[in-house]
Amino acid sequence: MTSQKKGWKDLPIAGVCWIPSTEYITGDWRTFKPVVDTEKCTLCLLCHLYCPDGAIHWNREAEEIEFDYDHCKGCGICAEECPVTAIEMVRE
């Protein structure tokens, strides 16, 4: 991995980001992943509002919420906040 990363001569100074954060995959930090029970879910979208990583999306066509597992770090806030306990944290 190290050999593929930029060295100090090529990196922008001051930690300036040279790729968008969406390309920086943080999903592998996760130990537990959120899984939704679509039967229970009322699509209130509280989970979407609470998610600190913006990793929960509303799929309008499927009328379901979707998790972006590339960026979800498994914090569990969505499961905690869900008023109908439709989200369960499952060990990876």
Add this chain to the structure above:
Amino acid sequence: MRKGDKKMAIAKQEMLALNGDEAVAYAVKQSDVDVVAAYPITPQTIIVERFSEYVHNGEVDTEFVCVESEHSALTACLAAAATGARTFTASASAGLALMHEILYVTSGCRAPVVMAITNRALSAPINIHCDHSDSMVERDASWIQIYAENSQEAYDSIIQAFRIAEHPDILLPAMVMLDAFVLSHTLENVEVLSDEAVRRFVGTREIPLVKNHKGEVVPFKLDPENPLTMGPLDLYDYYFEHKRQQEEAMKRVPKAIKQVHDEYAEMSGRRYGNGLTESYRMEDAEIATVCVGSTAGTTKTVVDQLRDKGTKAGLLRLRTYRPVPKQDITEALKGVEAVAVMDRAHSFGGHGGPIFHEVRHLLYDSQTRPPVVNYIYGLGGRDMPQHLIHRIYKDLEKIVRTKEVEKPVQFIGVRE
């Protein structure tokens, strides 16, 4: 005057009676500064007091931010500098210590903030007088450090510091130090340049280009039109590389200091050695002292007295401590038979003071490797009179004569 311009005659100047703090405030007033954020602390208070008067009277077009602490003062300057602004703050002692965290953030974000430090002892016991403990302890924060010998030099150094810090190849913050009370509160004749001459010299801040997260080349500044992220989370995979870049920027500082100092000297007629170090009667010196700050002025008098009696004494004054002028120190001291380093700060439990560490360390690699001894002096504003400096030179003469060093590190001017 930029390089390549036609040579100009020395600019017309005015002689003003200013204390060190006022001289600094005057330099800042002339340097077209966009943002000043500061919190008062003795003996720096006069700097921002005077500057706030300039703001109140409409003499400057500067945003003056009153903050609740030094931590916030530097944070405000850092944030303003990140948008491309020219910024200034001032502090001392406990105030600088409270800035400690943000010193590293500022240099890490490559924000060229300029700060004046009126060197004051650190508590406890509480003390408002001069020693260099406050700034010496910040030597590792990736800030350029320039120590002034007198108020004239404090004025000149502030103007130069903007050019050095903002140099697109450097982009590191800079501190200019002046001794508490000895300089900060003592009236001195200070020659000041015209507002126009200073403004032309400092120019407008040049902003280099950088690639953003979309791969676009944009100016290196925070701008809603061209969003940029600076100083984000940077773990074991990249942090080390960013720190390595800072060291590379530091390596470019000596050249920039010399260049800016030369340009300034052409305009003002004032020169401080080569900008990094000042050798005083060092040509054929057999014994020499090394120091920073106002004590150099007293030491020059002592050197003159010794020279009048035929003693080949000299002084090497360091103007910059960060980056440490490696080559100049080695070169200046290579022919000397014994060296005494005077430190107005002490590293408790260490082997001597911060300047001693550098000088002795550098001379280890020299061919001649002369004995180097250390004197800790003047803590908490204790006076350093001529007779004590004479004693140091006398000790050096004895070392040369006997070829023996009794005490490599000692305190001078302290009661037993």
